[in-house]
Amino acid sequence: MNSGSPVTPGGGGFIIFATFLVGLMLSQVPLPYMIEWARPEWVAMILIYWVMALPHRVGMGMAFCLGLFLDVIKGSVLGLNALSLTIIAFLTLLLHQRLRMFPLVQQAFMVMVLVGINQLLFHWMQAFTGYTGDSLIFLLPCLVSALFWPWLFVILRGIRRMFRIR
Known part of the structure; x- marks a missing residue:
């Protein structure tokens, strides 16, 4: 056994769960009213990372469960x-094979597009339930998420490597 980095029992499922839990907590941190609309979509970004890095372990079922939990919160x-x-x-x-080959700047652009699609879908579905927005400010989180992506990617990749999650 190689000493130097911890081996995660159970293949790192707990670590993946913990990162999603941190994302859920970050999505609920109170922010001042002026920047509330600029909150990055932490849960979506963490989901994009894990699906991109480990598509055989994190997929649409995990996304659905995570989305239900986010709806409740x-x-x-x-x-x-969901x-x-x-x-x-x-x-x-x-797109996971292509995304993995992109440099971080291109990945950030793709994250901006994916989070933008997420925001558009969510607000489109909210319109069916009676909520209507007056402006396109709800798309601001996709830009902010793209700016945070390189740092989040490096942190999550470091966690994945440190705990040897495969």
Whole structure:
């Protein structure tokens, strides 16, 4: 056995779960009113990373469960986040081999597109439930998420390598 980095029992499922838990907590941290609309989509970005890095372990089922949990936490209509995150996981699964080859700047652009699709789907479905927005400011998180992507990618890759999650 190689000493130097810990071996995760169970293949790192707990670590993956813990990163999603941190993302859920970050999605609920109170922010000042002026920057509330600029909150990065932490859960979607962490989901994109794990689907891209480990498509055989994290997929659409995990995205659906995560979305249901996010719906309960945020108090939104049950299934809205679940459906939009499942679609994002599907698109990431389709593109994961290409995404892995892209440099971080191109990945950040693709994350901006994927999070933008997530935001559009969520707000489109909210319109069916009676909520209507007045402007396109709801798309601001996709830009902010793209700016945070390189750092999040490096952190999650470091965690994956440190705990040898495969």
